[in-house]
Amino acid sequence: MHCKLAKSTLKSNQQIIISGSKSETNRLLLLQALYPNLKIENASNADDTLVMQKALQFVGKVGEINVHHAGTAMRFLTAFFAMHEGLEVILSGSYRMHERPIKILVEALKQLGCNISYLKEEGFPPIKIIGKIPQNNNVLINANVSSQYITALMLVGASLPNGLQISLQGTITSLPYISMSLQILQEIGIQATFQKSTLHIPPTKQLSKNTFVVESDWSSASYFYSFIALSALGTQISLGYFKQNSLQGDAYLAKIYEQFGVQTTFVNNKIIVKKVQNHTIKKIDLNLNNTPDIAQTIIVTCLGLGITCNLTGLHTLIIKETNRLQALKTELQKFNTKVSITNNSIQLLNTVSFTQNAVVIDTYNDHRMAMAFAPLALKQQMVINNASVVTKSYPDFWNDIDTLLVDIE
Template sequence: MDLLLAASKINQQSKVSISGSKSETNRLLLLQALYPNLVLENTSNSDDSEVMAMALSNNQQPTTNNQIIDISHAGTAMRFLTAYFAIQEGKEVVLTGSARMQERPIQILVDALRQLGAEIVYEKKEGFPPLRIRGKKLTENKVSLSANVSSQYISALLLIAPKLENGLALTLQGPITSLPYIKMTLALLNEMGVQTSFVENKILIKPTTNNQQPTTIRVESDWSSASYFYSIVALSEIGAEITLSSYKKNSLQGDSVLAEIYKTFGVETHFQNNSIVLQKVANHPPSTIHHQLNHSPDIAQTLAVTCFGLGIGCQLTGLHTLKIKETDRLEALKNELMKLGASVSVTHDSISIAPSAKINDGIAIDTYQDHRMAMAFAPLALKTNIIIKEAEVVSKSYPSFWEDLKSIGFQITEQP
């Protein structure tokens, strides 16, 4: 499905309800599988979370040996479920995914789980899914791994740690990427009553194998999804306003840094009654911005497109993990921005865009089976006509995205 987004203007004082954070939901779904007394509210309605929930519910069935579990494009589910199935004693599964998923590396996590005693075999290419996992009791508790890779490897280990007989002593080697996501995982474990410590480069998790008291956790709405509305307000005229629910001032999500970053573009964030109100109050951004995004790489695409739409330059660094996402996001950004008229250069961990006053009209944006490519480029419809190809890809994290854009004034029609 290709969509034409005609040059639009948003309605005054628009309101949008955004479902729960995919990052929090997927962590909590795994914890709920380990601790059934956990009750969850406001969970994500994303494809990724539904895939995660389905895989975990299938595991509750009596006959799960040699079961094939296909998580499609869901990278978080692949990492978390690899760890989860490694501790399901007496059960054997083959964990697989889409063609792209079978190109995304997982050896660092597999090696770490093997250090703990896990039994995992590569079914095809060494270091990549699909994986044959034979669940067993893991008694080892010391493991080291590189910290400058996807934080999901680290979180996968932390989530199963309370169920390990001797807990977990994890040593992180080198600079840590996406630190807020590690802290999110630890905070959710703490909320479950698990004892943790994180000092310098060492994380300790105490074993908590007893049944927990009934606990209810309400998932905060997704800040990554909010990023597209920050971009929309930034690209709008002064006075534009959008209210998003439901958000916390002291968020666990690293992407909440949006509130600070978008001040540069004249967007103020006001916290009111578990919602945030985004307001465009000024229109004098600098000619070029610089941001280190190693703790919040998921907003890089949004930020790059915002800068291009405003005609300002940007240099975004700390993005080495983007090359192993749904697509090589740095190359994808470069390709599509250049079609729009931008001057772009990328390295293995950065993107630079030169200031530009012109945006080519009516360009069709390829989305590379990447939900964030589709959503990051959509706000440009405030400046020009734009076509988003394979627009249904947004369901991976935000199924109602196009309906929500229509509700705030975007003119969107399906292309024949």
């Protein structure tokens, strides 16, 4: 499926309800499997969530689970299945998933006594897991590659006979995602703590809170911030449902987009996102180490506004659904831009004049590539290839965009 976007303008005063956060939901689904009395409200309807739900029904069986492109499912399920005595399972995924490293998590689980082996290339899926209850409760893990490895251990820790102590080595990547996991554990009654570089997850048999309401997804909200930033003064939309004290690190995008003239107002669990002034900046420098998932949105916003930028802290993007830095460079250059990348950064080096000709955007099986480029429909015609990839995190995206855009050509 490809999506043709005519040059458009954005309707004002529209309301969009965004599905629950995939990040929160997938954490809660694993906790629900460990504590069946836990109820989840406003859960995500993303593909990754459906993969998690289906996989968690596998306990008690023998065979193979294919998680396709779902990175959180691969990491979280590795830890979950490794702790189940007598369970035997093969975890596999898409071709790209078999290129995404998992060795740091596997080595950490082996420190606990878990039985995991590689079926093809060492350090990468597919993997074979023979479940057992670990007796050791201390683990040392490298913290500078992916926060998902650490979260996977955090989520299973309280179910272990002696709990779990996780010592983090090196500079911590995507700290807000670890903080999210910690706060979710604490909110449902697991007295987890994080001091200096050590996480302590005590053994917990019963939860003190049995219902958790998932906040809507801030990463998904970022695309609407981009639309508003590229719109006329006074344009606004309402997005639900969001909390001012969000657990999600990507909520910081509200602060970032103030530089683009976008104001955020919280009203009754919704946010009003409004273009209140035209930007005056010509270049921005941002370290997105804590919020790498919104890098694609931000750099496309900069392109649309005629702002050059230098975005750093992006080393995790090269092991995502695609190498997002290389993919961004390739697609941005279709607009006659000059782009420079390293393993940790991307620079947009010049401004561009948009044309009458449609630009065809390839998405590389990456949902965020498709959604990040959509706001440029306010500048020129585009075709988004493999547009259905958005179902990985936001199945209703194109329907919601259709209600917001008015063709002007």
